[in-house]
Amino acid sequence: MLSKKTQYGLKALGYLAEKHGEGPILIADIAAHKNIPIKFLESILLLLKQHQILNSKKGKGGGYFLAEHPKKTTIAKAIRIVDGPIAMLPCVSLNFYEKCSDCDETHCGLRRTMAMVRDATLKVLEKKTLVDLIDGDLVG
Template identity: 60%
Template sequence: MLSKKTQYAFKALMYLAQRHNEGPVLIAEIAKKKKIPLKFLENILLELKKGGVLESKKGKGGGYFFAVAPNTVYLAKIMRLMEGPIALLPCVSLNFYQRCKNCDEKFCGLNKVMGDVRDASLSILETRTVADIAALSL
């Protein structure tokens, strides 16, 4: 299940993607239009900035905008920035792998099934972009 943090990140990014050519957007505008608590949104946007997805401009005419084109920002990247691993078990994670305690992965049926779940999820999340979901929400 997606956390509120990730849901809000996607909502904010969709809003920014729909206004991509209009220049920077104020945090307060995003918060109001998408009904996201302002302080929570500030932290989310800062994480997205640190992750190289967004940039910001201070002062008059300032706000947040995409650092790269929205059609190059894959959903998997956003999920990893907000949630960490996409895999449901640490032993099948591609980027955050950890061996499970007291488990032999070679003989673990759960490991194999969760690997399939991860692959199915990634086949979608690594091919769909923020621009794609923004276009679907118009």
């Protein structure tokens, strides 16, 4: 399940993708349009900026904007930045692997199953980009 932090981050990124090319967007505008608490949003946007997903401009006409075209950033990358691993178990994580202390990984049915879940999830999230987060009618 996605954390509230990740949900808010993805909603904000979808809004910034929709506004791409229009210049910097104020945090207050993002918060108002996406119904996100502004203090929570500030920390999320700062994190995304630290990882070069976003850039910002200070002063009059300032705000946040995507560092590159929204088609170039995958949803998987954004989730990993905000929330960490996509895998449901640390022993199947590609980027945040940790060995389980209570089982033999070579014979673990839970590990095998969760690796399949990870692969299926990544198959979608690695193909979907910030453009896919733009609000609109559901197509399917």
